[in-house]
Amino acid sequence: MSGHKLLFDGLKLWTSGRSRWISRLHDGINGRVQACFSSFSPKVCIVGSGPAGFYTAQHLIKARQDVEVDIYERLPVPFGLVRFGVAPDHPEVKNVINTFTQTAKHSRCSFYGNVNVGRDVSVEELQRAYHAVVLSYGAEGNRRMGVPGEDLAGVYSAKDFVGWYNGLPSCRELSPDLSCETAVILGQGNVALDVARILLSPIDILKKTDITQPALEALVDSQVRRVLIVGRRGPIQVACTIKELREMVNLPDTRPEMVAADFEGVTEAVKDLPRPRKRLTELMLKTALEVPGEKEQERRNRASRVWAFRFFRSPVEILANPDNNRTAGIRLAVNRLEGSGEGARAVLTGEVEDVACGLVISSIGYKSLPIDPSVPFDSYKAIVPNSMGRVQQAAGLYCSGWLKTGPTGVIATTMNNSFDTARSLLEDMDSGTLDVSAARPGSQSISGLLEKRGVRPVTFSDWEKIDSVETSRGDATGKPREKLLTVEEMLQLARK
Numbered sequence: 001m002s003g004h005k006l007l008f009d010g011l012k013l014w015t016s017g018r019s020r021w022i023s024r025l026h027d028g029i030n031g032r033v034q035a036c037f038s039s040f041s042p043k044v045c046i047v048g049s050g051p052a053g054f055y056t057a058q059h060l061i062k063a064r065q066d067v068e069v070d071i072y073e074r075l076p077v078p079f080g081l082v083r084f085g086v087a088p089d090h091p092e093v094k095n096v097i098n099t100f101t102q103t104a105k106h107s108r109c110s111f112y113g114n115v116n117v118g119r120d121v122s123v124e125e126l127q128r129a130y131h132a133v134v135l136s137y138g139a140e141g142n143r144r145m146g147v148p149g150e151d152l153a154g155v156y157s158a159k160d161f162v163g164w165y166n167g168l169p170s171c172r173e174l175s176p177d178l179s180c181e182t183a184v185i186l187g188q189g190n191v192a193l194d195v196a197r198i199l200l201s202p203i204d205i206l207k208k209t210d211i212t213q214p215a216l217e218a219l220v221d222s223q224v225r226r227v228l229i230v231g232r233r234g235p236i237q238v239a240c241t242i243k244e245l246r247e248m249v250n251l252p253d254t255r256p257e258m259v260a261a262d263f264e265g266v267t268e269a270v271k272d273l274p275r276p277r278k279r280l281t282e283l284m285l286k287t288a289l290e291v292p293g294e295k296e297q298e299r300r301n302r303a304s305r306v307w308a309f310r311f312f313r314s315p316v317e318i319l320a321n322p323d324n325n326r327t328a329g330i331r332l333a334v335n336r337l338e339g340s341g342e343g344a345r346a347v348l349t350g351e352v353e354d355v356a357c358g359l360v361i362s363s364i365g366y367k368s369l370p371i372d373p374s375v376p377f378d379s380y381k382a383i384v385p386n387s388m389g390r391v392q393q394a395a396g397l398y399c400s401g402w403l404k405t406g407p408t409g410v411i412a413t414t415m416n417n418s419f420d421t422a423r424s425l426l427e428d429m430d431s432g433t434l435d436v437s438a439a440r441p442g443s444q445s446i447s448g449l450l451e452k453r454g455v456r457p458v459t460f461s462d463w464e465k466i467d468s469v470e471t472s473r474g475d476a477t478g479k480p481r482e483k484l485l486t487v488e489e490m491l492q493l494a495r496k
């Protein structure tokens with residue numbers, strides 16, 4: 001490369017993006033040298049601004065001083081399930097937002113909210129504009145129970161119920177009827193426990209959280225006094241973790257109500273379990289079988305609400321009331337276990353049992369959905385088929401997060417799998433498998449397309465306007481934030 005060409009490239013960078021040039025100076029000596037010596041930056045686009053999107057972006061930006069990352073998000077607000085999934089009474093989990101904000105504000109990262117990929121812009125269009133596209137759009141559907149009566153009034157998916165109390169605009173109208181005494185939750189994962197806890201928590205606790213005002217008001221009037229958390233297998237197979245179980249055990253004004261017979265053989269099996277499962281099972285055994293001390297007994301006697309695990313039960317049918325217009329109960333098949341340990345299988349015994357209840361919440365897992373016909377999708381596993389985050393048979397296309405692995409794992413798990421995807425992408429850049437030798441227009445061409453289609457993206461500083469209104473509304477009522485509940489209101493504020 002001649003000295004003239006170098007000088008010319010440097011000047012081109014200076015004139016074409018002064019602010020980016022200036023901020024590159026902060027990236028350190030290496031970054032400066034790299035930026036001077038290349039005439040353009042590899043451009044990567046990420047679809048989805050949940051933990052997967054942000055952790056993928058963070059790794060790419062940190063690992064190479066020249067990569068530019070644009071994040072496209074369907075909603076006007078960022079952070080995915082950290083905002084719309086994580087329980088309102090777990091504010092410490094939401095601290096990851098601070099790290100994501102740092103990434104979003106990096107000079108080589110841009111956020112484009114209010115852009116629904118697959119509808120407003122296709123994945124093929126993104127692929128033409130960028131050197132690489134990473135799909136990180138999560139798992140926005142839910143597994144269905146596939147039983148008669150599933151669509152009756154009074155039956156909700158945990159996904160919608162959680163979305164409702166967390167202010168997901170599409171769940172605003174849910175207004176679940178909480179006028180019944182008994183609620184049944186199907187599934188024994190952490191989402192099931194989140195839902196049970198929110199249904200049973202004292203209002204004094206909830207009112208200091210960022211739970212939405214309509215949800216808080218509905219919970220003030222709630223008649224739900226008993227929550228059964230139903231699993232198809234046994235105590236050794238529950239999917240929740242110990243911290244969440246401990247929160248249930250210690251939840252003020254509630255007492256556990258287990259069936260001792262469900263724990264037959266568990267005491268003997270516990271010693272052979274791996275450590276985390278062992279501690280979880282011991283806590284369950286203690287809660288179910290041990291005679292509590294005097295103080296705990298008093299606490300339990302005073303409790304006005306009850307929670308319980310029911311084991312070895314699968315949903316068979318949601319039972320309707322006499323008018324056939326809402327749920328009045330659930331028919332459960334009684335199971336036995338075949339095999340042992342975490343891999344044991346539930347097998348029907350042929351027996352069934354009816355439980356009266358006015359609210360059924362199905363918490364048997366989330367599910368990714370295809371967003372664009374051009375992207376390979378494994379409908380059976382409900383993921384984008386990939387190896388180490390490289391989408392199979394689709395050069396330049398990657399995936400991370402729940403879309404890559406399926407809907408399991410906490411934020412830390414998602415972080416690791418997103419870093420892995422970023423590593424695959426960087427390896428491909430370095431090896432030449434991913435061609436970055438010619439410039440790509442990136443957001444310039446996508447902005448043009450969106451404008452033609454009447455779509456106006458929300459920038460990260462627009463989001464910060466929404467954020468500051470939400471937090472100041474929260475200040476007024478003693479909450480960390482009062483979320484805006486409609487896309488229209490979010491857009492209105494963003495554009496002020």
Ligand code: FAD
Nearest residue numbers: 048050051052074080081085086117137138401402410411
């Ligand atoms: P998501 O967080 O779902 O992010 C996907 C993003 O993509 C969203 O912002 C979505 O709006 C966007 N998107 C979707 N479609 C499109 C499109 N077509 N175009 C553009 N953007 C799109 N983990 C913990 O560690 N602690 C917890 O307390 C905890 N609580 C949880 C509570 C619930 C109810 C759930 C379901 C999960 C919880 N988790 C928790 C797990 C954690 O939320 C996940 O590990 C993580 O959010 C997965 O990240 P993701 O980015 O793959 O998906």
Ligand code: NAP
Nearest residue numbers: 187188189190191192232239363364365366407408409410
């Ligand atoms: P999950 O952990 O996979 O639990 C799903 C539950 O549904 C299991 O009990 C499962 O039982 C049951 N189930 C699945 N299919 C069923 C069917 N057809 N019939 C009856 N039961 C069925 O899923 P999740 O609770 O949605 O949580 C998703 C992820 O987010 C998890 O990794 C979780 O840890 C994480 N999360 C974390 C937190 C937190 O850290 N506080 C909070 C919420 C969520 P089987 O085991 O028998 O399949």
